[in-house]
Amino acid sequence: MEINYKELGFTEEELFTRVDHNELESEKITAPRYSYWKSVFRVFFRNKLNIVILALLLFMILFAYIYPSLTEYDPYANLMDPNSKHLSPMAALQYFGHNIHWILGAGASGESTFDAIWNGSRISISLAFICGAINMTIGVLVGAVWGFSKKVDAFMIEIYNIVGNVPSILLISVLAMLFSPTFWTMVFALTVIGWLSIAYFIRTQVIIIRDREYNLASKCLGTSTVKIAMKNILPFMTSVIVTLLATEIPSYISTEVFLSYIGMGMSEMSLGRLIYAAEGAMVTPGWEFEFWSPVAIASIITVVLYVAGQNLGDASDPRTHM
Amino acid sequence: MGKYILKRLLHGAFSVICVVIIVMVLVYSLLDRSLILAGDSGYSHTTSNNRETYVQSRYEAFGYVDYIPYSDYLNELARNGEIDADTQTAAARLGRTVEKDSEITAQYVQKFTETYESQGYQVVRLDADTKSNGQVKDGGAAALYATRDKPLISRVITYFTGMLFIDNIHFVPDTTDIGKRGLTFTLYDPVYNPTGTEKKLSPAIIGNGTKHKYLLYLDDQFPYIHQNFATLNLGESYTVNRGVDVFTTMVESQGSYVLRSLTFPTGLTEDSADNLHTAIYAEGSREINQVYAARFNDDYTNINTFKAGFSKLGFSFVIGIISTIMAYILGLPIGLLMALQKDRLIDKIGTIYIMFIIAVPSLAYIFLFKAVGGKLGFPTLFNMESQSKLMYVLPIISLALPSVASLMRWMRRYMIDQMNSDYVKFARSGGLSEREIFTKHIWKNAAIPIVHGVPGSVIFAMTGAIITERVYSVPGAGNLLTNAINKYDNGVIVGVTLFYAVLSVVSLLLGDILMSVVDPRISFSTKER
Numbered sequence: 001m002e003i004n005y006k007e008l009g010f011t012e013e014e015l016f017t018r019v020d021h022n023e024l025e026s027e028k029i030t031a032p033r034y035s036y037w038k039s040v041f042r043v044f045f046r047n048k049l050n051i052v053i054l055a056l057l058l059f060m061i062l063f064a065y066i067y068p069s070l071t072e073y074d075p076y077a078n079l080m081d082p083n084s085k086h087l088s089p090m091a092a093l094q095y096f097g098h099n100i101h102w103i104l105g106a107g108a109s110g111e112s113t114f115d116a117i118w119n120g121s122r123i124s125i126s127l128a129f130i131c132g133a134i135n136m137t138i139g140v141l142v143g144a145v146w147g148f149s150k151k152v153d154a155f156m157i158e159i160y161n162i163v164g165n166v167p168s169i170l171l172i173s174v175l176a177m178l179f180s181p182t183f184w185t186m187v188f189a190l191t192v193i194g195w196l197s198i199a200y201f202i203r204t205q206v207i208i209i210r211d212r213e214y215n216l217a218s219k220c221l222g223t224s225t226v227k228i229a230m231k232n233i234l235p236f237m238t239s240v241i242v243t244l245l246a247t248e249i250p251s252y253i254s255t256e257v258f259l260s261y262i263g264m265g266m267s268e269m270s271l272g273r274l275i276y277a278a279e280g281a282m283v284t285p286g287w288e289f290e291f292w293s294p295v296a297i298a299s300i301i302t303v304v305l306y307v308a309g310q311n312l313g314d315a316s317d318p319r320t321h322m
Numbered sequence: 323m324g325k326y327i328l329k330r331l332l333h334g335a336f337s338v339i340c341v342v343i344i345v346m347v348l349v350y351s352l353l354d355r356s357l358i359l360a361g362d363s364g365y366s367h368t369t370s371n372n373r374e375t376y377v378q379s380r381y382e383a384f385g386y387v388d389y390i391p392y393s394d395y396l397n398e399l400a401r402n403g404e405i406d407a408d409t410q411t412a413a414a415r416l417g418r419t420v421e422k423d424s425e426i427t428a429q430y431v432q433k434f435t436e437t438y439e440s441q442g443y444q445v446v447r448l449d450a451d452t453k454s455n456g457q458v459k460d461g462g463a464a465a466l467y468a469t470r471d472k473p474l475i476s477r478v479i480t481y482f483t484g485m486l487f488i489d490n491i492h493f494v495p496d497t498t499d500i501g502k503r504g505l506t507f508t509l510y511d512p513v514y515n516p517t518g519t520e521k522k523l524s525p526a527i528i529g530n531g532t533k534h535k536y537l538l539y540l541d542d543q544f545p546y547i548h549q550n551f552a553t554l555n556l557g558e559s560y561t562v563n564r565g566v567d568v569f570t571t572m573v574e575s576q577g578s579y580v581l582r583s584l585t586f587p588t589g590l591t592e593d594s595a596d597n598l599h600t601a602i603y604a605e606g607s608r609e610i611n612q613v614y615a616a617r618f619n620d621d622y623t624n625i626n627t628f629k630a631g632f633s634k635l636g637f638s639f640v641i642g643i644i645s646t647i648m649a650y651i652l653g654l655p656i657g658l659l660m661a662l663q664k665d666r667l668i669d670k671i672g673t674i675y676i677m678f679i680i681a682v683p684s685l686a687y688i689f690l691f692k693a694v695g696g697k698l699g700f701p702t703l704f705n706m707e708s709q710s711k712l713m714y715v716l717p718i719i720s721l722a723l724p725s726v727a728s729l730m731r732w733m734r735r736y737m738i739d740q741m742n743s744d745y746v747k748f749a750r751s752g753g754l755s756e757r758e759i760f761t762k763h764i765w766k767n768a769a770i771p772i773v774h775g776v777p778g779s780v781i782f783a784m785t786g787a788i789i790t791e792r793v794y795s796v797p798g799a800g801n802l803l804t805n806a807i808n809k810y811d812n813g814v815i816v817g818v819t820l821f822y823a824v825l826s827v828v829s830l831l832l833g834d835i836l837m838s839v840v841d842p843r844i845s846f847s848t849k850e851r
Contacts (some may be wrong), residue, residue, distance in 0.1 A: 166819070253683065
């Protein structure tokens with residue numbers, strides 16, 4: 001078909017430019033653009049379940065932070081009212097009027113169970129994230145050095161064998177008694193040796209990858225250790241670290257619940273303290289909601305965190321990006 | 323191999339000592355020691371100077387300080403014959419203030435001060451606390467004592483040197499006349515032949531002058547042959563189980579007394595739960611107590627009793643070992659099945675279960691088991707007096723289900739790793755049947771890491787589980803440490819920690835040895851090349 005170029009209204013120079021053969025350009029290999037994190041999220045969101053879980057997780061976290069700050073929660077507001085104690089949801093809704101505060105009934109001092117568990121969740125989630133952030137940062141950094149240097153390894157293994165045998169309950173309770181058992185004491189107690197096991201785990205992973213052939217080859221070619229660490233090992237570790245994070249963060253909530261239950265928790269009314277305080281209500285007919293609501297919320301939060309983290313860990317493994 | 327094990331044991335001993343030092347620093351130096359007085363009725367009932375001395379005696383009892391009151395020093399001098407009774411009485415009379423001391427008192431106070439200050443003690447003199455009318459207040463009498471914090475090094479050394487007690491015939495002070503000292507071997511244990519007429523064959527070694535009367539004997543209690551030549555002292559309890567060693571607290575039976583007709587050495591026969599074999603020397607006990615005088619011919623009168631229940635370790639071990647066995651029986655096959663049926667229904671159900679156990683706080687699912695089990699009619703609280711075996715069911719299940727999950731997880735992981743490895747493909751291409759590949763290759767390789775954990779899970783079955791035992795009120799060993807921490811029982815804290823540390827070192831070593839037995843490729847002895 002003939003095209004009349006003049007009808008298009010362009011000059012000849014605009015339509016045609018001369019392209020010469022370029023040695024440099026012909027050396028380039030074209031491949032689809034690969035962005036690591038884009039691929040991670042592409043794989044992660046490919047599974048529709050993950051979207052649901054992530055939404056649930058975001059909802060719970062936001063709710064735990066926003067709801068308590070919007071509502072006034074005073075656990076002792078109804079302390080003097082003898083009729084307000086240990087109410088089942090139906091009784092509480094009837095007694096206090098139909099309001100979101102009372103859909104889970106009322107607790108031992110007439111406080112709203114619903115408000116109590118969200119205040120508790122906020123404390124527990126904060127604890128888990130702060131401890132997770134501190135322990136993971138220290139653990140990964142120390143673990144990387146520990147795995148790389150044989151001298152550090154010999155020394156750290158001894159430390160690990162010794163400190164690992166000191167009962168952690170003892171250490172935590174001593175710290176809780178030394179300082180008053182506040183939120184920050186708890187953070188300190190959980191992080192003071194908590195990083196050690198993470199560092200040990202990372203150390204093992206680093207040692208496995210460190211002596212792989214491609215790293216030896218890289219070393220022979222004169223790549224600096226820092227570059228090997230950043231370019232060869234860190235990308236490999238990302239999925240390991242994310243998977244580890246997914247088990248670590250919920251575990252702090254579990255640990256906190258456990259410590260509160262044996263009477264060594266913090267003074268704030270976290271989820272663990274709520275469960276501990278309401279233990280007697282478990283077997284009393286009509287009081288079950290006070291006990292099972294914090295248990296259920298703690299379980300849901302930990303499961304959602306764990307599943308979201310595990311799936312993100314799977315997605316961050318480059319082998320799944322095909 | 324032997325050299326390697328020895329090296330590992332020495333290494334283990336070193337870490338155990340370090341752990342004990344760390345724990346001692348934690349409990350004796352870092353903790354606020356005045357906390358022990360919080361619930362102490364003796365403290366709230368004493369006033370003025372008496373309160374000061376009471377506090378010091380308490381600190382001594384809990385092991386914080388060496389505390390020597392002036393009167394003890396004088397008693398010591400009197401016992402050594404340096405002063406007579408009159409001088410002692412005169413010297414013990416402290417003036418209201420230092421200036422008002424009589425000459426002889428001042429002389430001995432001076433000596434006391436010099437003796438103990440040279441040893442690093444701090445000597446404290448409390449002047450009499452007087453009312454406005456000049457009378458001494460209640461509990462306000464003048465006091466003098468020497469005190470010092472126990473140094474860490476000497477504390478550690480005394481702890482480890484005193485740990486093993488070897489019984490000897492010079493245990494009873496040489497000044498006490500107890501007749502001929504020595505060990506006698508008899509074929510006819512006098513406990514079973516009290517009158518000497520009925521000859522029941524039961525060999526025993528009996529000591530005189532030793533701490534324990536029976537150093538070796540047989541009876542019908544597990545492990546049937548008992549010895550008292552060497553006894554273990556892990557640390558004396560002060561509040562949890564007063565005056566009793568931690569190890570004894572863990573291993574002595576609990577519950578109600580078992581009465582049986584018993585003939586005492588004097589010939590008196592009555593229904594009693596006493597276990598005559600456990601007799602320990604108690605100086606002068608027959609003089610003070612008519613009951614002992616009527617029953618015993620010598621001062622070996624401190625006796626334990628037969629009780630119906632297991633010991634703390636026993637209860638924990640029964641529950642722990644059954645749940646461990648259950649976990650292996652259930653966990654390994656299910657893990658295998660999950661690996662073989664990867665990505666099918668059974669694998670998915672198993673994965674959800676594993677996720678549930680890992681993510682949900684253990685307290686939550688133990689309560690869930692308790693609630694469900696209670697609905698099904700199982701007893702939810704442990705009762706030592708009950709003969710019912712049903713009460714063991716829920717604690718065992720609660721302990722087993724989490725270990726089942728972790729075994730399933732690892733078994734599946736190891737199996738899948740092995741199934742994807744090259745040697746399996748090679749074996750398949752070589753024409754081996756799937757069954758052969760599975761039983762001869764995959765299973766053997768996958769089991770090796772699992773084997774490593776077996777000694778640990780068996781040994782740690784006896785230390786008990788804190789939450790399970792608390793939730794079902796099992797009288798086991800799991801709560802010993804938390805109880806001791808709550809009651810500031812420092813001796814027990816140190817003893818239990820040492821016990822755990824030794825168990826952990828031993829179980830790791832046994833795991834390594836077992837692994838090298840199962841897998842000949844793993845060798846710990848360095849080969850000559």
